[in-house]
Amino acid sequence: MEIIKIGMADLGVAKPPSKLRTTGLGSCVGVVLYDHIHKIAGMAHVMLPESSLAKGGELTIGKYADTAIPHLIQLMVKAGAETRHTVAKLAGGAQMFAFLGNNDTMRIGPRNVEACKLALKDAHIKIVAEDTGGNCGRTIELDATNGILQIRTVNQGVKEV
Structure with missing residues (x-):
């Protein structure tokens, strides 16, 4: 079994x-996709909401x-997945720092x-599971064999969805 590491602003299948x-x-969101028929898994480590925030044209x-x-x-379709068999799970999106006021730009998570x-x-x-928000960091691992997402949350242990 190989563990494929997905870095920040990275994705893989x-x-x-x-x-x-x-x-x-x-504040980043781990987006995982899974086609349970073809057993193809995908993960993205999303840092920001919109590409319009990109600086310098790159x-x-x-x-x-x-x-x-x-x-x-x-990428998943290229690997043989079908979107009609694909579901999503989300983790992350924490509000890591307290701030004053209603400044929307600080609500990154x-x-x-x-x-x-x-x-x-x-x-x-369709999103079938979600563990988002709060103020703690997370590590996630998606098993391509069965689509189970393991979520490790700081000070809260491990759960599977």
Whole structure:
């Protein structure tokens, strides 16, 4: 079994018996997709909600919800997945720092979650599990064999969805 590490602003696809893992999900969102018929798994480590936030004209596809999710779907379809058999699970999107006022730009975690949900809705992919929000970091691991997402949350232990 191979564990494929997905870095920040990165994405990847796996088939059994491999697993996909990403660490350091604070305000970032881990988006996992799974086609249970073809047993193809995908993961993206989304850092920001919209590619319009890109600076300097250089775009990192995996960094933004509006580019990472469509690209991850393309990679999965190329690997043999079908979107009609694919479901999504989300983790992360924490509010890591307290702040005063209603400055929306500081709400990166919640904005990331909203943007991921919108991109999945646009792709007609159903979200079947979610562990988002709060103020703790997370590490996630998706098993391509069965689609189980293991979520390790700081000070809260491990759960599977």
